[in-house]
Amino acid sequence: MSDLHDRWVAERRREYYYRLAKKLDYRSRASFKLIQIDERFGIMKEGDSVVDLGACPGGWSQVAKECVGESGQVIGVDLRYIHPLEGVQFIIGDITDDNTMIRLLDMVGGKVDVVLSDMAPNIAGAYSMDHARSIELCMYAVDVCDRILKKKGKLVTKVFQGDLLEGYLNELRKRFEKVVVHSPKASRPTSSEVYVISTGFLGAHNVTPKKLDTEEAKPEFSAKGGNF
């Protein structure tokens, strides 16, 4: 298939899911990726509690809320502001920042059934850098699992493919019974992104999550004029 043809197919697909999202009132085309992943792997069910990392504008959170229903809980986290969504709680913050992690742990107040991460770095254009940053974000999602995922729980992460992927999969294999790399139909065929579906969390039995820094940030300057 020619490069031009691939691009044409990708564009048509993009447009198709864009229109479908508008029609069905989903906030993003990405919603269909999660719908397709859930249909295939049975990730979420009624009553589950779900953490959605990289949730803005809220497409995955909408799908998660539909799956878990009234009795379930969905908490979304993103760097960017997310317009309110009924039945979903949002934290605006950077998951790589300990304060955000602490807020998330507080809000969850226990353990969750599913962790989702559609987080993506700002694309710098240098592929190996974008790939490394994507893997780093995935490792933060794994850190969230180590802290709050129930045994037998599930994790879905988006990752940009590259040479660090195998190392990341090995980290997952230490913690989950089954790890599968998958590309949903709603992903563009030319895209470098894949989704890693990890099921059957074994517990963070052989890892120690890093200690969170709970100290308030200290001011970087002190008032001039000596001691008071």
Ligand SMILES: C[S@@+](CC[C@H](N)C(=O)[O-])C[C@H]1O[C@@H](n2cnc3c(N)ncnc32)[C@H](O)[C@@H]1O
């Ligand atoms: C592809 S979008 C997610 C789309 C979303 N799943 C949806 O369906 O609406 C990726 C998101 O990851 C977020 N993100 C990237 N780095 C992050 C970080 N360190 N902490 C929290 N969110 C982050 C970005 O702000 C961006 O909104």
